[in-house]
Amino acid sequence: MERIFLFIYQYRAFFTFLVLELVAVWLFLQNNQYQGARFFNSANGVVAAINGFSKNMADYFSLRQTNQALAEENAMLRYELEKRNRQLENIKSVTADSAIIRQYNFVSAKVVNNSVSRFTNFLTINKGSDDGLEPGMAVISQAGVVGKIKATSRHYSVVTSVLNVDVMISGVLKRTGHFGTVQWDGSNPDYIHLKYIPRHVKPVKGDTVITSGYSGVFPEGILIGTVSDVQLSQEAPFNLVIVKLAQDFRRLAWVTVVRNRLLPELDSLELRVSNFQ
């Protein structure tokens, strides 16, 4: 027994190294699970406050209020527009369902922290669970898609940007109606890839790519970008479409969070069906 203690004491540096490294790996894996690690991220109050301070230094003082007012107005108008769209759709159906008319709700938020250069990019916004935000909600801007909420604290949320090699969203070529997977390749923050568009489809430079709405997170028809290049090698079964993102992520200042009130219903229905099989 004594010799074991002596052995451990002799190699204490190595054992300490092992323990600390294992803790680090554990933290890393925790954080990478979706919606994991609720506390230790930049939605934490102190961290977010310092980030916010550092971001505010860069803002022009006079433009801030104006921007805020405009962004709030935008969110309100978007809500009205979506409501009107749903109403128009419902004119054809027998009864108007208020749940469907008010399906999407919008909250505007300011970006306090942002990155575009890493393989896994995140942004922090200044609205949290107090404003009804929850992990999994979609984040968009006036120009197009931005990402999905990863974690929330009371006043801040961390958003997984679409500029993240782990994020995949469903996109549609508007002209032809074919859908594929949109995923970033980690190199240029101006471009994103649209994959799995079959060979026989011929996307043209300038075609619009929008969200499909299949996952229920993003509303249907939010702009992702425009086709800038199509790569099709001899043996590939699919086109690789390079899409120029509509939103310049380096200039992201205000975003809108989309809340789908019917998402739980959609999820539970799909879960029930998949349990049947």
Place this chain on the structure above:
Amino acid sequence: MNRFGIFQAVLFFVYLLVQVMLFKNAVFFHTAFCFFYLGYLLRLPVETNHLALMGVGFGMGFLVDLFYDSLGLHTMACVLIMYLRPYWLSVLTPQGGYDSGAIPGVAHFSLQWFFVYAVPLVLLHHSVLFFIEAGGFDYFWLTAGKVGASILYTLLVLVMVEVLFAGRKR
């Protein structure tokens, strides 16, 4: 805690804040990153306790991770280089051994010595950081480019800062 300890503790937070408020936003061409906080870890006195080194590395990595939303990533890289640092320093022992209180930097030694000391540790740190962040070797050349550019950038800043501040003290 003596005066030196307090000075080191203050310095710890100075490096941390400069990293997360200044250098976090100063990225060139989406490839060159500056991990300025490494300067603090590399420049701890030679005779610092091995366990304390790893503890400080863990703390620094963890705090930086909070700001980068990459929990565990910087922590892993920092603990690794802090574990290897004493072994590497003993390999590089000059004739007659280290002076007491020697700080492994340009001021106590030479520029050449500092590069021999720092380059492998910074290389290791950046490789762990970028390859784990990229999730493996799928984007090998892109990641290797980031590692190379970031080493140059980080070392340049570290040497410049040290020359500026050491020059004023002496």
